[in-house]
Amino acid sequence: MSFNIVVLAKQVPDTRNVGKDAMKADGTVNRAALAAIYNPEDLNALEQALRLKSKIKGATVHILTMGPARAAEIIRESMYRGADGGYLLSGREFAGSDTLATSYALACAIRKMGKIDLILCGRQAIDGDTAQVGPQVAEKLGLPQITYAEEILDLKDKKITVKRRLERGVEIVKGSLPMVITVNGSAPECRPRHAKLTMKYKRAATPTEKQEKGDDYTDFYDARPYLNITEWGVNDIEHDIQWLGLSGSPTKVKQIENVVFTAKESKRLTASDVEVEDLIKELIANHTIG
């Protein structure tokens, strides 16, 4: 019996290492100036998917990502670690999407995939930190959701038991498949690349990437269907254009400001005994401490 898992993943700018040219003049993010990485919590989600795949006979794991052509990199990266393949949803109609328009597009793509038993994704992406896409995809598909999963404890007769990590505690919950599960960063890290799989899939490509390689490779790819990464544009999914991109995004950015803090006039001290003792005496005298 088949068991189809989809992992929603995002290629994100590495916001932990932001340089000066990271913003364009219009206030939008200059993604080209930043290293693009696999969103960390989506890797935690991939690991959960791969664990299920090894336990369930006939299970498949596919990645779904929305982004520019180069986002195919994270699909390949997933295949190196054990995923079966993936789908890239790409096109200018998706540009300017907020979380709601993104969720709508992803939900349309998932519907097109046929029978899906489980949708996994990271809790949130490091470029927006919103944690909205998982629950919104679930709502768009009319599926239940379990957020902040740390461990999938059991899966039997289409019932899944999950340990959730909350801000102030832990919960064990049980629900019926199909559903959407968002995975927390505290879940086990993703396994590394597998050497044999990396060799096998390193030439996996989307139709766009294959075109760039030229006609010489047509026979090569025809003989190796497992290297095909599916690429969908807006016309490949059933959609209502008004819910995509900017028009499908209820939130608008009014203004972007760089963060500046007003500097105070600071008193500079050395670590000498006298200066530290004077400071402590002053703090005691003005009742800041003591």
Added chain:
Amino acid sequence: MNNIFVYLEIEDGIVGDVSLELLTKGRSLAKQLNCKLEAVAAGSKLDGIGAQVFPYGVDVLYLADDKRLFPYTSMPHTSLLVNLFKEEKPQIALMGATSIGRDLGPRVSSALFSGLTADCTSLEIGTYEDKKAGKVYENLLYQIRPAFGGNIVATIVNPDCRPQMATVREGVMKKEIKDAKFVGKTIKMDVSKYVADTDFVVEVIERHMEKSKLNIKGSPIIVSGGYGVGSADNFKLLHELAATLGGEVGASRAAVDAGFAEHERQIGQTGTTVRPKLYIACGISGQIQHIAGMQESAMIIAINNDPKAPINAIADYVITGTIEEVLPKMIKYYKKNSK
């Protein structure tokens, strides 16, 4: 119609601080917009909720009392809010940026096709001009939040969709009682009218909620450490100083990520926002994301061996030196002079 709604988080019959903070903010927004402040409580045994929230100026309190609504699960609470909002058409809906609010908010916003901004650090009312459409919108909610790892601050608006939804972390807004004697109107909801039996599809089997042992937010003195502290072992010095002064130990994201301190001690945009009387920053370079969570401290002392650390710019006192050198001296001279 057209009022401000706050979703209340309730644990053991107690309304969470984050909800009371949002009511305080909601009250002042309602005054500006000349509308009512309404609150929704969903759970079981809600008799004591009114007394807790009316002093914050809640005009109307909706009670959805049903034992199946506690503990929280996503779909029943979503249905309750979605169907109530369809009837009441609020202009603004606020919830905590907590485990619950960040699970519930997106689902509700998707069902209503209304924009949601997560983790706002400030909420204001203002005008928005859509130049392309040639339209001016009055009295919109400015949802102000850091973005892009805290390097920018974005102001988000939802011009056309209602409610305008936002989540806010605990400790970001101040909580303040408006009138201890105020009593608003209570409306008991017929839960079965709002929530379908089929919504109860996820079952909570076990639940261990820890009362946070730490009270960083409420501590008047915070000794906080960054990556520059160097090791979990050196963090012991911070604990020693905090214990001596009667304070708590905080940490920057970098220190938490490095495993020097527990996650619940994290101060900053992605942690807790604090406003203590005294903030001692040890080995903290002063990333924007950290400064945003502590800049309102009454007094800031920065201890750093880098005289050019960005945090020095907002500090009242800058001590150039190592943690190992300075902290023992502070402990020693406090003990000597405090008696």
